[in-house]
Amino acid sequence: MKELSEELTHIRDLPKVELHTHYEGAAPPAFIRGLAKEKKIDISKVFNADGSYAFRDFVHFLSVYEAATTVLKSPEDFKRLGLAILEEAASNGVIYMESFVSPDFCGGGDVSAWRDYLAAIQEAADEAKRDFGITSRGIVTCIRHFGPEQAKTAALCAAETAGDFITGFGMGGDENQGAQRDFLYSFDMAREAGLRLTTHAGEWRGPSEVREAVQDLGVERIGHGVRAVEDAALVDELAEKGIVLEVCPGSNVVLGVYPDWKSHPIDTLRRAGVPVTVSTDDPPFFHTTMRDEYVNLANTFGWDAEVFSDIARASAKAAFCDEKTRTEILEKLEA
Structure with missing residues (x-):
């Protein structure tokens, strides 16, 4: 393996904030x-x-x-999983991490069963903060290709357990199934419970999917969102409204959204003023880590430590957490 330069080593080891990971996918x-x-x-x-x-x-x-x-x-399986993924993230310099968790995989959408799974996930988060120094939060997600009716059960689970750990609601799954607006009931339920909103859009379908996510669901963050680059007016709108894109470059390249790193639009979007963050999505599936993402972005676009520090601060400001936690994260980034 080629030895990294001193600058790349510094970039690789910077403290990081990750907003887009799937619990099981990690x-x-x-x-x-x-x-x-x-x-x-x-x-x-x-x-x-x-x-x-x-x-x-x-x-x-x-x-x-x-x-x-x-x-x-079982809940114990999810606790063991949580400790494994949080330890791995911390070893890559991640100090704050948000993960998508789905009640469909944790008790089948039953609220009572979901509470048991969530308790185990929270135990893992507490132990990881104590042992590895990483803070984490959960974003409940419905699965798009499971349909709008099943999404309502995920939204109910989210609404019933909204609080210090469950701070957001979103949607993952197959973007080519249905429309964003089909899930408005679930997103409204989550919004009324005080949860922050994000959804996957603009990974497989074009920029219109991103626009619909913003207009029809009223989300403040978009999972991926990179196809927005194909519509200049939409790029301007995202920049003006401060809609944050949870960008996962390595995932996009491995899955063939873009043929290579040089073709990825993250730098174009960043230079246009769109708030972009960097995440791994499902890291072992895509043979990546947050350190790898940083090194590849530095090598491809010439980003220096200042750019990555700016992105980490922007990520902290976009995090679905309380202000006390946000302040703590920002202080760690500055340190």
Whole structure:
């Protein structure tokens, strides 16, 4: 492996704020294989010969993702998973992390069962803060391709458990299914519960999907959102309104949204004044870490430490957390 320059090493080791990760999608393959072995569940088709996750394209990725979650069967499994992913994130310099958690994978959308899973997830968060120095929050997500009716159960779970840890509501899944406005009821329920809102848009469908997410659902952040670059008026609108894009460059390149890092529009969007953040999405699936993302962005676009520090501060300001926590994060970034 080529040795990094002193500047790249400094950039790689900067403190980081990550706003877009999927709880189950961050599960190390070895962790999932270990659970499968414990429970005597055969999910061998989920993995390549080298032990990594095996998928062909985005739709196949979703099916592999959901197959991998079948070994996560109890609150204790989710606590163990939480400790694993938070320790890994902390080792990459992440001081604050938000993860998407879905009640569909935690009790099937039943509020009572969800409370048990959430308690275990919060225990992991508390222990990780104590042991690894990383602060975390959860964003409840509905799954787009499960449909609007099932989304209402996720929104109810979110509304019933909104508080210090569950601070946001969003939507993931297959962007090519249905429309953003189909899920307005669920987003309104979450909004009325005081939750902050985000949704995946503009990854697979074009800029119109981003515009609809902002206009129809009233979100303040967009998961991915990179296809907005194809519409200059929309870029200006995002910049003017301060709509934050949770950008995951490595994910976009691996899944083929863009053919390579040089083609990725994150730098164009940043220079146009759109608030951009940097995250890993589902890091073990896409063979990335936050350190890798930083190094690749520095190498591709010539970003220096000041740019990354600006992005980390902007990410902290966009975080779905209380003001006391935000102040603590900003102080750590300045230190």
